[in-house]
Amino acid sequence: MGCALVCPCMHGTEDEGSASTSYFKNVSVHSEASSQGGSAASKGFQASSYSSGVEQRPTGAMIFTMAELSKGTANFSVSNKIGQGGFGMVYRGKLRDGRIVAIKRAKKDAFEQRLSVEFRTEVDMLSQVDHLNLVKLIGYLEENHERILVEEYVPNGNxxxxxxxxxxxxxxxxxxxxxxxxxxxxxxxxxxxxxxxxxxxxxxxxxxxxxxxxxxxxxxxxxxxxxxxxxxxxxxxxxxxxxxxxxxxxxxxxxxxxxxxxxxxxxxxxxxxxxxxxxxxxxxxxxxxxxxxxxxxxxxxxxxxxxxxxxxxxxxxxxxxxxxxxxxxxxxxxxxxxxxxxxxxxxxxxxxxxxxxxxxxxQREVSMTAKSASTNHRNSGTERTHDLCRM
CATH class of the missing domain: 1.10.510.10 (Transferase(Phosphotransferase) domain 1)
Structure with missing residues (x-):
């Protein structure tokens, strides 16, 4: 892939700006304007028809009780907390069968409606995908004001x-x-x-x-x-x-x-x-x-x-x-x-x-380094032999 893939988007429409300035004009303006909201939905969010239709249990996803998840996290102990994001807290937990899992507990705040939609979206999406490089959904809980996702535990941070x-x-x-x-x-x-x-x-x-x-x-x-x-x-x-x-x-x-x-x-x-x-x-x-x-x-x-x-x-x-x-x-x-x-x-x-x-x-570098080291070792041995002969 050469420069031809980069250059077509360099429109020379700026009066005096360089190609790189033209390339990133919109990116910088909108990124900085969006930074106040961070990783959040816009205020005017409306649930899509796809997200709002998640009413039944997703295929293959387990439904957990609050008692199970409380026990598995030592009542959501701070010592089991492994992360925090826009959705809420993430805990390390242990299921009845011994599996170690990540338990994402949604926070309760003024954005409850938005978080509810995000929760249902994540449950729906994760329940229909299966790939080595995607986090796997194990199950969930949704009752009263609690919304919790149980996912595979990935132990090495982000x-x-x-x-x-x-x-x-x-x-x-x-x-x-x-x-x-x-x-x-x-x-x-x-x-x-x-x-x-x-x-x-x-x-x-x-x-x-x-x-x-x-x-x-x-x-x-x-x-x-x-x-x-x-x-x-x-x-x-x-x-x-x-x-x-x-x-x-x-x-x-x-x-x-x-x-x-x-x-x-x-x-x-x-x-x-x-x-x-x-x-x-x-x-x-x-x-x-x-x-x-x-x-x-x-x-x-x-x-x-x-x-x-x-x-x-x-x-x-x-x-x-x-x-x-x-x-x-x-x-x-x-x-x-x-x-x-x-x-x-x-x-x-x-x-x-x-x-x-x-x-x-x-690999070529490794081979060349090994060859060089071997040559140096042989030369060093030859020099020692010559020194002994001179003694």
Whole structure:
């Protein structure tokens, strides 16, 4: 994938602005305007007909009692708390059969109606998907004012925590590529292979959970929406904006037209985040670095793409060799208009090729290093032999 995928969206419509300024004009304005709402629904939210129809028990999902969940979490003890989000608190729990699970308990506040819709959406969506890289729904509880989701426990925190170094280690380049591919596979499944196309709408690093072997699982389907029906030629669904500032598709923001390419945009932003280590919006940085994708794109145009590599990563020849291709894919996915973005399947295929070339180059480095070490060892032995002969 070359620059041709990036360049078509660089419209030269600005009087004096550069191509990069034109590229990110809408992104920066809308991201900053949306930051007050964060990862929340717009005030004028209305439940979709799809979400509001979740009245029956989803296929395969267990229904739990409050007594069971209270016992499994030691009455929702603080010691079992493992996270907190817009939906509410997340606890580590243990079921009667011994399984360790994640228990998401919705908060009770002024946004109860919105949270109820998000709860039903997540139950409905998770009950109809099954993929290695998607968090699995085990069951739920909905009674009186309590709404609780019981999901598989993913023990290794989320991607953002690892990029921040919260777990002490550094994700190497190979692991980051694997994580990006896992996410691409999950989104490809949602867009193409679920019973009906599903648009996640909140693809971001804190919604990517990692297993102990660093396999990625996409979580949090509270904002998800069924996509356009391709059998009738629909290209989008019209809906009010939901998502998180910094990851939101600028075209969706202005037109309220949602489609699978909106997830592709978020994935492009996430790719930039994975390989730079920076959050999409960093207000404490200099003004020209606050919107990470704009800063990264400017570096790319200047020919300084290596300056964007996470400083915690070693700049090996193998890593250097793929950075430009990763950048090209990231910017293609995050193009301002959906027509210039690849599908998730194409993005996944591209990542596979990048990963294959990276592993081959990395193996060559390992072989050359081993060969060099062996040669040095033999030379050292020869020198010692000559020294002994001279004695």
């Amino acid at each position: 991607l953002r925590e690892h990029l921040d170094g919260s777990f002490g280690g550094v994700l190497d380049m190979g692991t980051r590529l694997d994580i990006a591919i896992d996410i691409a596979h999950a989104l490809t499944y949602l867009h193409l292979y679920a019973d009906r196309p599903i648009i996640h709408r909140d693809v971001k690093s804190s919604n990517i959970l990692l297993t102990e072997t660093f396999r990625a699982k996409v979580a949090d389907f509270g904002f998800s929406r069924v996509g356009p029906s391709t059998d009738v030629g629909a290209t989008h669904v019209s809906t009010q904006v939901k998502g998180t500032a910094g990851y939101l598709d600028p075209e969706y923001l202005t037109t309220y037209q949602l489609n699978t390419k909106s997830d592709v945009y978020s994935f492009g932003i996430l790719l930039v985040e994975i390989f730079t280590g920076r959050r999409p919006i960093e207000l404490k940085r200099a003004s020209d670095e606050r919107v990470t994708v704009r800063w990264a794109f400017n570096k790319f145009v200047e020919g300084n793409v290596l300056d964007t590599l996470d400083p915690k990563l070693e700049k090996t020849p193998a890593a250097i060799g793929i950075m430009e291709r990763i950048a090209e894919l990231s910017f293609a996915c995050s193009a301002p208009t959906k027509g210039d973005r690849p599908s998730m399947r194409k993005a996944a295929e591209n990542l596979w090729e990048i990963r294959k070339d990276y592993l081959a180059a990395d």
